[in-house]
Amino acid sequence: MLLTNPLHGWFFRDVSFYRIGFLNGFTWTYGFWFYVHSVYSYTLTVVGAVYLVRFAWRSFRLYRLQAVLLILGAAGVLVPNVLLTLKITQFSYVFLGFMVMAILYAQAIFRYQLLNLVPVARHTLVDTLGDGMLVVDGQSRIVDLNPAMAQFLETSAEIPIGQSVWGFLPPGAAWETWLGTTTGMQATFTREGKDGARTYDVRVELLQDRWQRVSGRLLILHDITERQQAAEALQLYAQELEARNAELDAFAHTVAHDLKNPLTAIVGYSSLLTSGYDTVSESQRLTMLNTINRQGRRMARIIDEILLLASLRKLDDMTFSPLDMGQIVAEVQERLLLAIEEKQATIATPEIWPAAIGYAAWVEEIWANYLSNALKYGGEPPRVELGFTRLGCGTPTPDAEIAAMCAKIANPEAQIAFWVRDNGAGLSAEEQARLFMPFTRLDQISAKGHGLGLSIVRRISDKLGGQVGVVSAPGAGSIFWFTLPAVGEQGGDAAQS
Known part of the structure; x- marks a missing residue:
C-alpha cells in the first residue's frame, strides 16, 4: 500500500518539501490507512514490551539485563517515530534511534550472550528439579544454574551468572578435569557439610552448536547419600545374615555334640540298669547312678548356656x-x-x-x-x-x-x-x-x-x-x-x- 500511495493517497497526501539551511523537510496530510497501521504497529510494540518486562521481572539478573536492553533499543526507534507521527517535531530523528538501538543490541549480544541463552520452561522443569544443574560456556563462565545447584554452591541463583565457575566450585573434587572433558564423564565424590558427609553422583554432558562444535558443558549433581547408605546397610545386613546363618549351623553342630555325649551315657547306663538291674552289684549300680546324675547336670548346664546365649542375642x-x-x-x-x-x-x-x-x-x-x-x-x-x-x-x-x-x-x-x-x-x-x-x-x-x-x-x-x-x-x-x-x-x- 505504501508503494502504491501515489495512486490512492491512503497513507499520505498533499506532500510538499522545503529547505531550512542544509536540512530538508517536508509536510504532509495523513490518510485513513496511516492511522490504522500506526495503531496496529504501536499496539504490537507495547504488547511485546509488556511480555519482556514480565519475563525480566521473574528471571535471573542476566536475563533482566537482556530484556532491558531490548526494550531500550526498541524505544530508541519508537520515540522519534511517535514524535514525528504526532507532528511534535518537523524533523525525523529516527536515524539517531537506530544508532542507539544498534549500540544497545550489540551490548546485549556480545556482553550478555543474548543469542546464546534461550531459557525454556525453566520454572516448570529445571527450577523444580532436586538435582543440581550447572551450564558453563566455552570460557568456563556460568551461563545458567538452578536453585538446587545454587544451594550446593552456597550462593544465590542470580549472583554467579556470567562469572567464572572456578570461583564458586567447592574444593575436594576434580572439577577442572571433569569440566575439561571432551567426551562426557560420570564420577562420584563426597563433600563434608554442616549436616555431615554427603555423596554425589556427577555427570558432565557436552553442549554442541549447530556445527557440532563444543560450545559448553552441562554438569548435573545427584545426591546419592541416602541410596548409598541404604546399599551399605543392605550389604551389612546381608553379611550379618550370612554370618548368623554360619553361626547357627556351627551352633547346632556344637549343641548336638555337647548334648550327645552325656545323653549317650545316660541312655546307656539307664538301659543297662533297666534290663540287668539284678546282674550288677550294688557298687556298680551306685557308680552308674552317679554317672547318670553327673551327665544330667552337665546337660542342664549346657541348656542354661544355650538359654543365656539366646538371651544375649535379643537384649x-x-x-x-x-x-x-x-x-x-x-x-x-x-x-x-x-x-x-x-x-x-x-x-x-x-x-x-x-x-x-x-x-x-x-x-x-x-x-x-x-x-x-x-x-x-x-x-x-x-x-x-x-x-x-x-x-x-x-x-x-x-x-x-x-x-x-x-x-x-x-x-x-x-x-x-x-x-x-x-x-x-x-x-x-x-x-x-x-x-x-x-x-x-x-x-x-x-x-x-x-x-x-x-x-x-x-x-x-x-x-x-x-x-x-x-x-x-x-x-x-x-x-x-x-x-x-x-x-x-x-x-x-x-x-x-
Missing part, C-alpha cells in the same frame, strides 16, 4: 552400673566349689578390686567360664590366679605375660583388664586364634567346654563394650582376660576381700 539395651567385683568372684567360687575341691585347686585373688561398669549377671558368667576352664585345663593340681590391671594410666605391668595382654587391648584409656591365669599346658598361636571363634573347639583337649563357653564370653563382652582374649604359649600356662570400663575417680575403689 540390646541394658542399664549398666558399678560392680562389686569381690562379691561376684566370691559367688563364682561358690558355684564351682565342688570342682575346686575335686581338683584340689589353689585359687589366689587380690585383696582389693577396682570398681568397673557392667552388668553383674553377665560378668559372673565370664568369670565362671574362665575359672571353670582354668580348673579343667590347668596343671595337676591347678594353681589359678585371678587379678586385674589398670590400663592407660601408666601403671607398670607385673610380668611379661601381663604386658603382652595389655599390648593386645585397643583403646585402653579408662579401662580395666580382669584376668585368670592358670598353670596348664598352654596353647599354640593357632589354637589361640581359634579359641574365641563362634562354637569352635580344640581337638586335642580331652575335657570339653571351650566351644560354647567362650562363645558366650565373647558375646557378653561385645554387649558390655569390652574385649576378650588370651595370652599363652606351650608349656607356659594361659591368661584369659576381658576388659570393662572403669567407674572413674568419683567412683573410687571398692575394697573387697
Whole structure:
C-alpha cells in the first residue's frame, strides 16, 4: 500500500518539501490507512514490551539485563517515530534511534550472550528439579544454574551468572578435569557439610552448536547419600545374615555334640540298669547312678548356656552400673566349689578390686567360664590366679605375660583388664586364634567346654563394650582376660576381700 500511495493517497497526501539551511523537510496530510497501521504497529510494540518486562521481572539478573536492553533499543526507534507521527517535531530523528538501538543490541549480544541463552520452561522443569544443574560456556563462565545447584554452591541463583565457575566450585573434587572433558564423564565424590558427609553422583554432558562444535558443558549433581547408605546397610545386613546363618549351623553342630555325649551315657547306663538291674552289684549300680546324675547336670548346664546365649542375642539395651567385683568372684567360687575341691585347686585373688561398669549377671558368667576352664585345663593340681590391671594410666605391668595382654587391648584409656591365669599346658598361636571363634573347639583337649563357653564370653563382652582374649604359649600356662570400663575417680575403689 505504501508503494502504491501515489495512486490512492491512503497513507499520505498533499506532500510538499522545503529547505531550512542544509536540512530538508517536508509536510504532509495523513490518510485513513496511516492511522490504522500506526495503531496496529504501536499496539504490537507495547504488547511485546509488556511480555519482556514480565519475563525480566521473574528471571535471573542476566536475563533482566537482556530484556532491558531490548526494550531500550526498541524505544530508541519508537520515540522519534511517535514524535514525528504526532507532528511534535518537523524533523525525523529516527536515524539517531537506530544508532542507539544498534549500540544497545550489540551490548546485549556480545556482553550478555543474548543469542546464546534461550531459557525454556525453566520454572516448570529445571527450577523444580532436586538435582543440581550447572551450564558453563566455552570460557568456563556460568551461563545458567538452578536453585538446587545454587544451594550446593552456597550462593544465590542470580549472583554467579556470567562469572567464572572456578570461583564458586567447592574444593575436594576434580572439577577442572571433569569440566575439561571432551567426551562426557560420570564420577562420584563426597563433600563434608554442616549436616555431615554427603555423596554425589556427577555427570558432565557436552553442549554442541549447530556445527557440532563444543560450545559448553552441562554438569548435573545427584545426591546419592541416602541410596548409598541404604546399599551399605543392605550389604551389612546381608553379611550379618550370612554370618548368623554360619553361626547357627556351627551352633547346632556344637549343641548336638555337647548334648550327645552325656545323653549317650545316660541312655546307656539307664538301659543297662533297666534290663540287668539284678546282674550288677550294688557298687556298680551306685557308680552308674552317679554317672547318670553327673551327665544330667552337665546337660542342664549346657541348656542354661544355650538359654543365656539366646538371651544375649535379643537384649540390646541394658542399664549398666558399678560392680562389686569381690562379691561376684566370691559367688563364682561358690558355684564351682565342688570342682575346686575335686581338683584340689589353689585359687589366689587380690585383696582389693577396682570398681568397673557392667552388668553383674553377665560378668559372673565370664568369670565362671574362665575359672571353670582354668580348673579343667590347668596343671595337676591347678594353681589359678585371678587379678586385674589398670590400663592407660601408666601403671607398670607385673610380668611379661601381663604386658603382652595389655599390648593386645585397643583403646585402653579408662579401662580395666580382669584376668585368670592358670598353670596348664598352654596353647599354640593357632589354637589361640581359634579359641574365641563362634562354637569352635580344640581337638586335642580331652575335657570339653571351650566351644560354647567362650562363645558366650565373647558375646557378653561385645554387649558390655569390652574385649576378650588370651595370652599363652606351650608349656607356659594361659591368661584369659576381658576388659570393662572403669567407674572413674568419683567412683573410687571398692575394697573387697
